[in-house]
Amino acid sequence: MLPPFRPGTHLVFFALLLTLPSQALAVIDRDALDTAVVDAGELSRTHTLLVAVEGETVIDRGWRGHATDETANIKSLSKTLISALVGLAIERDIIEGVDQPVVELLGDRVPSDIDPQVNDITVGHLLSMQSGLQRTSGSNYAGWVASPNWVEDALTRPMVGEPGERMRYSTGNSHLLSAALTEASGRSTLALMRDWLGEPLGITIPAWTRDPQGIYFGGNEMGLTPQALLRIAELYRQQGKHDGEQLLTAEWIERSWAPRTRSVFNQDLYGYGWFRTELDDTTVHYGWGYGGQLLFVVPERNMTIVMTSDPTPPSNGSAYLEQVKAVVERMIAATVP
Structure with a gap:
């Protein structure tokens, strides 16, 4: 039983019924x-x-x-939502899994003059910022978003490391995932986001920035309340x-947090x-x-x-x-x- 509330106390108690048979108790020092x-x-x-x-x-x-x-x-908090979208695409068999090479998903969007190592970059490498490609963020960002084709520009940048090596934070990696989702599903990233997350959660997802080819910016510029x-x-x-509805698998959440x-x-x-x-x-x-x-x-x-x-x-x-x-x-x- 919760203790009676006394004016002036700095402890506020919340007992909320969860999905478990018992109640969870949180004590907050207000x-x-x-x-x-x-x-x-x-x-x-x-x-x-x-x-x-x-x-x-x-x-x-x-x-x-x-x-x-x-x-x-x-801003780049958008990358967290792109990660959720990839997990949902895997669950729906639109993407085979995190070990699938991204070039398989991008199809004709892959230029012919890529470094052979680009073929080894997987969906997982892009999610964890371990593609090995030169970054499109930081001092390279302005030049990248000014290019006529963001996907081509990101894929043809020099390989500065092996895929799976250390983290090189790059918004180009997330944008490649947005392009892969678009190509593999035949639907825009905005449509997928609204269908898979917006409608089930009861939240509004406005349209946001697109690249010159019409692909919604993967990893930046999204607007949400x-x-x-x-x-x-x-x-x-x-x-x-x-x-009470399982919208995203617990396995994907654990994999994302690992x-x-x-x-x-x-x-x-x-x-x-x-x-x-x-x-x-x-x-x-x-x-x-x-x-x-x-x-x-x-x-x-x-x-x-x-x-x-x-x-x-x-x-x-x-x-x-x-x-x-x-x-x-x-x-x-x-x-x-």
Whole structure:
């Protein structure tokens, strides 16, 4: 039985019926959580913040004129959604699996003058940023998006490593996956996203940027509301289930979260579109977009967190991410399962 509420107490108790026969109990130090939320809002770029515990939204805040029901540019957090789409395509036999060479899926979109090693690049290599191709991000980004054919440009860049070697973060990898999904399914990435994620989750997915050939940008420039992102975070927290329906396999979620390499930018582990770190001695899985577009899933605390931030330069990169993670760690510490 829950203890009676007493005015002034800093502990708030939530008992929510889960799919298990028993009830799960979360204890939240509300004073500590609220203090961390205030500090999150004082970070230089913060626009919105959502925190849910056991599926119950306990924080819904906006700053600088922004709200959680307004569409935000989620930047490279889009890569986390592309990863989900690949998993759904594998489940539907549109893609054979993560070991399938991407050239098999791209068909006529593959130029004739590629390096022979490109034939060894698999779907999994692209998901984990281990293609071996020269990056299209960073200083190469502007030239890549100015090219007349993004797929061809990405595939004909020099091989600077072996497929499966260390992580080289590149949005071109994610865009190749968007092109592969389009070619293999005969449908646009937008149509797949709306059909497989948007409609089942009850979220709106607006059209976003396309390349010169009409392929939706894989891994950047998607627009979603923070509330929609929270539903995606909850889908992963609940091992692919939404309203009792299995939308995404638990196996794919575990494979996506499994560490395969490490980021040279923030030293965190990386799987299929997901980073992994430890905060408050707890494993945290997160997606990260330029400027501070972030989605955190903390399974041990039955907790999900979404933050959106100013998407315009300068972003302060990993330094700003560390500031956010420090505040998020305090939010996690304020919640005890």
